Amino acid sequence: MTSLNTLPIPHPTRTAHEHAWLVESRHPTSEGVVVYVRCGDCATRRVDLQSHPQVPPTALSREARHVDPLMP
Numbered sequence: 089m090t091s092l093n094t095l096p097i098p099h100p101t102r103t104a105h106e107h108a109w110l111v112e113s114r115h116p117t118s119e120g121v122v123v124y125v126r127c128g129d130c131a132t133r134r135v136d137l138q139s140h141p142q143v144p145p146t147a148l149s150r151e152a153r154h155v156d157p158l159m160p
């Protein structure tokens with residue numbers, strides 16, 4: 089019988105870090121360009137809206153990780 093006595097793998101990217109946002113896709117809308125970005129380090133996703141090409145995008149969504157019950 090196989091042992092199920094395995095320890096949970098600690099989350100390696102639990103600590104705060106500066107996210108390395110990678111653009112996954114861009115979608116032009118009437119409001120501007122919606123940019124879907126993902127952190128290459130921890131896979132956190134965010135949706136940005138770039139209303140003007142010369143203006144840095146603003147975050148539309150809060151950073152969202154697939155499994156993170158401690159973050160709102």
Ligand SMILES: [Zn+2]
Nearest residue numbers: 107127129130
């Ligand atoms: Zn990150």
